[in-house]
Amino acid sequence: xxxxxxxxxxFFIFFLLLVVPINIFNSxxxxxxxxxxxxxxxxxxxxxxxxxxxxxIIPIAINSYNFLYLIIYxxxxxxxxxxxxxxxxxxxxxxxxxxIFFIIFLIIAINVASELTLGWDAKYFYYIKSLFFFENQILxxxxxxxxxxxxxxxxxxxxAFYWSLMPLKIEYFGRLFYxxxxxxxxxxxxxxxxxxxxxNNIIFILLVLIFYNYExxxxxxxxxxxxxxxxxSKYFFNLKYLKNKYYALYIIMGCNLIIWFKVEGxxxxxxxxxxxxxxxxxxxxxxxYSTIFFFLLVILKSIIYQFFNExxxxxxxxxxxxxSLEYIYNLNVDFIFYKIxxxxxxxxxxxxxxxxxxxxxxxxxMLNFEKSRTDFIKCMTIYFILNFAFIxxxxxxxxxxxxxxxxxxxxxxxxxxxxxxVFLVVNYIRNLEKKLN
Amino acid sequence: MIxxxxxxxxxxxxxxxxxxxxxxNFFKKLYEVISWKFDLRMAKKYSYCRGESVGxxxxxxxxxxxxxxxxxxxxxxEPDLNWTIIxxxxxxxxxxKLILLNYPGSEFTQSLYKIDNNLFVLRDAxxxxxxxxxxxxxxxxxxxxxxxxxxxxxxxxxxxKFNNMNNIKTLNVKGSFDTRLKINLDMNLNDLDxxxxxxxxxxxxxxxxxxxxxxxxxxxKNKYILENFQIIDxxxxxxxxxxx
Numbered sequence: 001x002x003x004x005x006x007x008x009x010x011f012f013i014f015f016l017l018l019v020v021p022i023n024i025f026n027s028x029x030x031x032x033x034x035x036x037x038x039x040x041x042x043x044x045x046x047x048x049x050x051x052x053x054x055x056x057i058i059p060i061a062i063n064s065y066n067f068l069y070l071i072i073y074x075x076x077x078x079x080x081x082x083x084x085x086x087x088x089x090x091x092x093x094x095x096x097x098x099x100i101f102f103i104i105f106l107i108i109a110i111n112v113a114s115e116l117t118l119g120w121d122a123k124y125f126y127y128i129k130s131l132f133f134f135e136n137q138i139l140x141x142x143x144x145x146x147x148x149x150x151x152x153x154x155x156x157x158x159x160a161f162y163w164s165l166m167p168l169k170i171e172y173f174g175r176l177f178y179x180x181x182x183x184x185x186x187x188x189x190x191x192x193x194x195x196x197x198x199x200n201n202i203i204f205i206l207l208v209l210i211f212y213n214y215e216x217x218x219x220x221x222x223x224x225x226x227x228x229x230x231x232x233s234k235y236f237f238n239l240k241y242l243k244n245k246y247y248a249l250y251i252i253m254g255c256n257l258i259i260w261f262k263v264e265g266x267x268x269x270x271x272x273x274x275x276x277x278x279x280x281x282x283x284x285x286x287x288x289y290s291t292i293f294f295f296l297l298v299i300l301k302s303i304i305y306q307f308f309n310e311x312x313x314x315x316x317x318x319x320x321x322x323x324s325l326e327y328i329y330n331l332n333v334d335f336i337f338y339k340i341x342x343x344x345x346x347x348x349x350x351x352x353x354x355x356x357x358x359x360x361x362x363x364x365x366m367l368n369f370e371k372s373r374t375d376f377i378k379c380m381t382i383y384f385i386l387n388f389a390f391i392x393x394x395x396x397x398x399x400x401x402x403x404x405x406x407x408x409x410x411x412x413x414x415x416x417x418x419x420x421x422v423f424l425v426v427n428y429i430r431n432l433e434k435k436l437n
Numbered sequence: 438m439i440x441x442x443x444x445x446x447x448x449x450x451x452x453x454x455x456x457x458x459x460x461x462n463f464f465k466k467l468y469e470v471i472s473w474k475f476d477l478r479m480a481k482k483y484s485y486c487r488g489e490s491v492g493x494x495x496x497x498x499x500x501x502x503x504x505x506x507x508x509x510x511x512x513x514x515e516p517d518l519n520w521t522i523i524x525x526x527x528x529x530x531x532x533x534k535l536i537l538l539n540y541p542g543s544e545f546t547q548s549l550y551k552i553d554n555n556l557f558v559l560r561d562a563x564x565x566x567x568x569x570x571x572x573x574x575x576x577x578x579x580x581x582x583x584x585x586x587x588x589x590x591x592x593x594x595x596x597x598k599f600n601n602m603n604n605i606k607t608l609n610v611k612g613s614f615d616t617r618l619k620i621n622l623d624m625n626l627n628d629l630d631x632x633x634x635x636x637x638x639x640x641x642x643x644x645x646x647x648x649x650x651x652x653x654x655x656x657x658k659n660k661y662i663l664e665n666f667q668i669i670d671x672x673x674x675x676x677x678x679x680x681x
């Protein structure tokens with residue numbers, strides 16, 4: 001029973017990340033627009049995840065500040081919603097938002113609390129890394145771990161942060177943060193505002209019904225990239241309707257998180273930065289500043305990892321990478337074709353098994369033939385091309401037995417990539433009624 | 438009218454939530470979370486001394502207060518198990534102890550996957566490297582029990598990372614056998630580059646005729662012989678041992 005109460009409590013702790021630091025009912029950021037609240041909630045999430053990223057690299061153990069962090073957030077929440085502005089009524093009016101969101105979170109959270117098993121890579125890397133943080137060690141201690149430089153640490157840090165925050169120290173409470181991010185990302189792509197909308201709720205629940213699979217929450221990091229890609233794809237759509245330069249900033253913040261989740265995050269982020277640069281809704285100046293800002297963040301990451309492990313190379317974590325220039329130089333055409341012949345059937349198989357990926361691509365092909373091709377469709381098409389190029393290059397240049405690599409990783413690569421198609425599919429379904437009329 | 442519409446919408450949402458709950462086994466799992474403690478749920482999810490043997494590992498960790506990170510060797514192909522007993526503060530410390538899970542004895546016979554009548558493969562060959570010293574013998578099984586005279590060539594090879602074939606050993610064997618034949622190989626696993634994970638065994642009749650229904654096994658010699666260790670704890674095929 002205590003565990004159940006703690007699951008309920010942790011939802012409200014996670015929920016704080018959506019409502020502070022920016023007031024979701026009363027912000028100047030998008031004040032001219034209607035339906036601003038849910039976008040602000042997503043901005044808050046990105047800001048808070050970036051704050052946690054900053055905390056993860058400071059050389060202070062989690063246990064010495066995580067409770068203080070929670071207290072500060074709680075009092076700040078009370079201050080901006082109930083002392084500075086009396087917004088109890090706004091919360092009452094929008095009670096639906098936490099309720100439907102909470103119900104779906106609770107269903108998945110109970111599933112995670114009961115299933116408990118960890119994924120293969122979670123046992124190898126992510127759980128042990130989070131154990132470092134949980135056992136009062138800091139990022140720079142992880143180099144003692146033999147797989148310490150395999151993949152960045154941010155997902156493991158989130159895991160440890162919420163694991164150690166709760167009175168009952170049980171590891172899955174940290175993984176519930178992944179559930180929260182996932183649930184919010186789907187909620188966000190399905191809804192325009194906090195206001196109750198029957199059709200959007202139906203789509204939201206159906207998406208969870210189709211999508212939910214415990215394997216995604218076994219401590220693997222793909223769910224985090226998937227969720228943030230889903231959120232960021234909606235930002236690209238919003239560029240047209242809200243024409244707000246803040247979206248560029250939040251896209252950069254999202255990209256920054258993605259590069260700290262997994263090594264391949266850098267590729268997804270570079271694709272998104274390219275999309276930002278081809279968008280016609282962003283002023284040239286903003287594009288230049290955004291790109292420079294992003295590359296500075298990449299360099300910062302590299303510097304931190306240099307400090308973290310002196311063997312680390314520029315941009316990539318040293319060992320644990322099946323990529324080397326020597327291998328790429330020595331590839332011959334026959335071998336590349338042999339690899340492509342294997343990649344294609346595996347890609348088709350896993351694409352057909354991922355509803356967002358296959359439906360997204362089919363929709364994209366269809367929408368490209370329409371007369372009025374929007375900027376968003378153009379962005380999605382570029383994403384599709386670059387994403388496919390990435391998948392092929394990743395396996396062609398990988399110094400690993402190809403069939404083994406495809407069998408063990410292709411499903412997750414397709415799943416991660418599919419995050420960016422979720423909004424395209426949802427938006428098409430939402431507008432289907434209008435189109436039919 | 439509006440009220441009725443709202444009620445019906447709420448009802449539809451409720452039905453969908455119930456479908457989702459049934460789909461994820463929510464009610465059964467809620468019962469488990471409420472009535473079973475975390476440790477019990479964990480023990481039920483993992484097998485005790487089979488497969489990952491997490492239940493047994495948790496037991497010996499508590500019983501012997503293990504905090505020196507002993508090496509875990511699991512003879513079943515399962516994910517790494519260090520997560521169950523790791524102490525992140527003593528990673529540099531070298532333990533004199535070992536944990537052997539699903540211990541098969543001093544020798545182990547592994548059947549090879551048959552690609553066609555001539556070609557057999559040892560998959561995930563790198564899995565065997567830290568557990569076994571060498572491939573002692575090749576065992577050839579024939580389904581019929583009629584005396585057979587044979588004159589064969591056996592090629593053992595693998596591929597490097599650029600897909601070039603490396604011939605490791607060629608054996609010319611002749612004689613006669615009924616249903617089972619053992620050929621001494623004595624091939625040291627540590628000398629092989631098994632990063633590409635597969636080791637191929639190709640058999641040809643030297644007279645060029647077709648081979649019939651064969652099955653190939655290899656006999657592997659274990660790196661860890663229990664006689665060389667003091668057993669601290671043992672349940673079935675799980676051993677917690679210390680080097681003598």
